[in-house]
Amino acid sequence: MGSWDPEKGSKGKKKKTYECEKPWIPWLLPTIVLANIIIFVLMMYTNNCPKNNKGSKGKCVARYLGRFSFQPSKENPLFGPSSNIMDKWGALQWSKVVHGKQGWRFITCLWLHGGLIHLFANVLSFVFIGIRHEQQFGYVRVGVIYLLSGFGGGILSSLFMQHTTTVGASGALFGLIGAMCSEFLTNWTIYTYKACLSWLYHLTIYFLLVA
Template identity: 65%
Template sequence: MGDLESRGSWKNRGAPPPPPPHSNYYTSSSPYYAESSEKQWTSWLVPMIVVANVAMFIVIMIVNDCPKNHNSSLEGNCVARFLGRLSFQPLKENPLFGPSSSTLEKLGALEWKKVVNENEAWRLVSCIWLHAGVIHLLANMLSLVFIGIRLEQQFGFARVGVIYLLSGIGGSILSTLFIKNNISVGASGALFGLLGAMLSELLTNWTIYANKAAALITLVIIILINLAVGILPHVDNFAHIGGFLTGFLLGFVLLIRPQFAWQERRHLPVEARGKSKYTLFQYAFWFLSMLLLIAGYAFFIALDEM
């Protein structure tokens, strides 16, 4: 499975993989951003998220305690038994070197019945911080570092943090609506949200980019490659799409920048600037995106209460 949104008795959802041989690949290459004199933020949130995910995975494995809770006579021995209670489930049960599905479910994996029928909406958030195994965790965190640090340096921790969390929830919501028979964990919705935000940031801040066509084509190709992974067996693309759409809309709202003509004249007296700070289409995108985001979350809440 690697870094994929997957389904199955233990199968889980994760994020797009790092560079080949895996096909899900995020990059933070400079063509996505226009060079400017704007403040460069110090990235600390993304490293903290990485640390939190690693710490959470250790907690998961301690709770899992394969040597104590697993019946080796039925499915084989735990993997890496020298790790003690941190050892992994048999590879036939979990090929990603991780815990059992029951452990993930206990600690907050996304499950339709529990979210809808038992009102455990907190699972929409908790599942983002759980991982199916070491391979899953590494692939997710590499993807996050590739795209998250660059975005945080450009736009700061607050905006990137909001996009990451709300996109993860958006991915969980769409999965809950369409995937009803399997549990799910992983941060792919949040990671796809950052990728979607990169695209909307490019579109809404179009005037400040030097190599517009190259940046757009490169980013669209990466997005298509990532979404194409959803065609593979055991891969759930609903979390990918839900996270991507949420991040795409949030990018129009949170990552808006002044147009190039305004930046060129911003040091002149007000009467000499002649250009508004934002263009009409930036305001239109902002309003429409806010409307769609509110409508989407309201629709899910209403559906959940029916």
């Protein structure tokens, strides 16, 4: 008869032990959020509304911020820089992409924002949608979806809004939403009631932010 060993279990058989998996700590999307904030601050620094504003469209908003103050609300109601500054930083314009051969604007426009409100909405969307995605699928997949969706959104924007300057990562964020919807519809049978409510909650928050 086999002897009892508390380390090995009954009859000398080694007991199986399981180690808890370490939780994945997202880093890609928090880095993107931080980069967006830094770029917006630098863009406002170069904007320097008190010096460059001609006064034809009103006074700078929040002049106590000095060179970080915003353009007049008639020019930019989102509390941000002038269109000229956004253009210099790489905003997407159909004419410059097609006639000026500046295809790099499809990428640079993803890192720019039209104003503080625009930046705030995108940052919250990253927090509610993007970080959850990275925790679930990893930074490689999320990074690929983010870049491809943002690039595709820029192409559609330049085709259908040819006379408009475009900035922001809305296309990339909608790509993440599409990935979330696809994953949910594919695996909906394994979701619990609470998971469904959580998924709908995140989706609702995003559409409220971009509405």
